[in-house]
Amino acid sequence: METDIRSPDAPLSSAAPDQRRPRNPGYAVLLSNIRTFTLIAFFSCGLLGFTFYLSGRSWHQHPLRAPAVAAQDRTPHAGGLVRDMQVVQTDVLRRMVAVRTQAEARLAAGEYAAAADLLRAALDQWPQWAEAWALQGRIDLKQGVYRDAADALTRALAADPVHPDRLNDLGVAHLYLGHPKQAIALFNMASELDPDCAPAHFNRALYHLSHGQYDVAARALGAFLHLQPLDTQGNRLQAYLLARRGQHEAALDVLRATMIHAPGQGWLYGDAAALAALLNRVPEAIYYLEQVVAMMSPAAVQHLYGQPAFRLIRASEAGQAFARELTERAHLSPANIADADTPPASLHPRLSNR
Numbered sequence: 001m002e003t004d005i006r007s008p009d010a011p012l013s014s015a016a017p018d019q020r021r022p023r024n025p026g027y028a029v030l031l032s033n034i035r036t037f038t039l040i041a042f043f044s045c046g047l048l049g050f051t052f053y054l055s056g057r058s059w060h061q062h063p064l065r066a067p068a069v070a071a072q073d074r075t076p077h078a079g080g081l082v083r084d085m086q087v088v089q090t091d092v093l094r095r096m097v098a099v100r101t102q103a104e105a106r107l108a109a110g111e112y113a114a115a116a117d118l119l120r121a122a123l124d125q126w127p128q129w130a131e132a133w134a135l136q137g138r139i140d141l142k143q144g145v146y147r148d149a150a151d152a153l154t155r156a157l158a159a160d161p162v163h164p165d166r167l168n169d170l171g172v173a174h175l176y177l178g179h180p181k182q183a184i185a186l187f188n189m190a191s192e193l194d195p196d197c198a199p200a201h202f203n204r205a206l207y208h209l210s211h212g213q214y215d216v217a218a219r220a221l222g223a224f225l226h227l228q229p230l231d232t233q234g235n236r237l238q239a240y241l242l243a244r245r246g247q248h249e250a251a252l253d254v255l256r257a258t259m260i261h262a263p264g265q266g267w268l269y270g271d272a273a274a275l276a277a278l279l280n281r282v283p284e285a286i287y288y289l290e291q292v293v294a295m296m297s298p299a300a301v302q303h304l305y306g307q308p309a310f311r312l313i314r315a316s317e318a319g320q321a322f323a324r325e326l327t328e329r330a331h332l333s334p335a336n337i338a339d340a341d342t343p344p345a346s347l348h349p350r351l352s353n354r
Contacts (some may be wrong), residue, residue, distance in 0.1 A: 066282055096122070096129065112143050128160035134166050141172055149173040164194035171203060183207065191223070198227040200235060214241060232262040239271060248275050266295030274309040282316050289322060298330030 004228030099122045107117035119136045123129060134156035140149030150173040156166050177312035184207050190200035195272050201224035208217035218241050235258040240250035252275045259268050292301050305314070305323065312317040 009298075034130075060332075082196070096126065096132075098220075100135065101130075103139075107135070107139055114149065115139050116143075128159070132157045132170070134163075137166070137169055137173070141169060143178075144214050146173045146176040162193055164190040164197040164200065167193070168197060168200040168203065171200070174209070175203075180207065195223070196227060198224050198231075203228070205237065209237070214244060217241065227323045230258075230261050232257060232258060232265055232268070236268060236271065239275075243275060243278075248278050251278070253276055264295060266292050266300075270296070270301075270304045273304075274307065277313045280312060282313055282318050285310070285313050286318050286322055293326065293329065299324055302326060302330070 091298050099118055103115045103118045103122075106112070107120065116136065119132050119139070122132050123136070126132070133152045137149045137153035137156060140146070140152055150170060153170040153173060154168055157163060157170065160166070167186045167190040171183040171190065174180075174186065175183035184204065187200045187204045187207065190197050192203060194200075200228075201220050205217045205220035205224060208214075208220060221234060221237055221241065225231065225238060228234055235254055239251040239254040239258075242248075242254065252272060255268055255272045255275070257264070259272070262268060269288045269291040273285045273292065276285035276288060288304065291302065292304065296304075307328070309321070314323065
């Protein structure tokens with residue numbers, strides 16, 4: 001019996017090679033498709049690269065490229081251009097801050113013309129600088145140039161229409177220009193946008209007071225004093241409203257407390273003297289009048305002493321002695337005293353724009 005021992009490398013089939021099973025016909029089709037796709041991809045990439053090359057040469061010669069090329073020539077790379085722009089912006093901001101600081105310092109010192117000159121030069125260079133226009137508007141208000149103030153503040157609000165302080169300042173300008181409806185609308189808007197905008201509350205109080213709306217004025221003043229409890233004008237106005245209600249003792253208490261924080265305000269003592277006179281407290285009224293003499297001119301004190309509130313004081317012996325002493329101090333005859341300059345009306349503080 002013959003034994004058939006096959007080599008491990010021998011084919012499993014004993015048939016000749018040309019007698020094996022033929023290959024799958026789809027295999028040849030697949031190879032043909034792969035070759036075709038490869039050729040198409042190769043030529044497409046080449047065509048795309050050539051197109052980019054031509055477009056690059058065209059942009060290199062395009063006139064719109066000139067600014068970019070100039071920028072690249074100035075800096076070694078794009079990061080350098082960004083750094084240059086940042087340096088320029090920082091320098092401009094530094095200069096603007098310096099101008100603003102100087103102008104505010106001049107304004108605080110009462111040097112309105114110098115402050116205005118600084119701002120005009122700045123606005124010639126940066127005409128869209130809203131903060132400078134707002135500061136210019138404040139200076140115009142201080143100088144009593146209300147039309148210019150309104151124009152400057154309107155330009156400032158163009159950049160920020162809901163800025164409470166600027167709305168209040170514009171309201172002050174309109175009130176002095178004789179536009180009360182526009183003014184109160186601006187004061188109301190400022191206080192609604194920012195309940196902490198104290199000047200707007202104060203100006204609302206003055207507006208309603210001037211229109212005889214005392215309850216509304218008292219509420220607006222209360223909002224102001226909540227924010228500025230030690231304000232001299234606000235407390236003086238509070239005393240006035242209390243006195244109108246007949247609460248003379250409470251009004252006098254307000255003035256006494258205010259004197260502690262503002263001891264050099266002559267009109268506080270004048271108001272206190274008037275309240276003491278209405279309460280028929282002659283020595284106290286004379287005491288406050290003596291304090292006024294040390295702070296105000298004799299002519300101003302004489303004008304104050306002529307007010308109806310002092311009628312009973314003037315009739316008293318102490319009141320007559322005070323009148324003689326006042327005349328001697330002034331070295332003026334009664335006629336000259338009557339012709340002298342008189343102070344502003346009592347208990348009517350100015351509008352507040354800061």
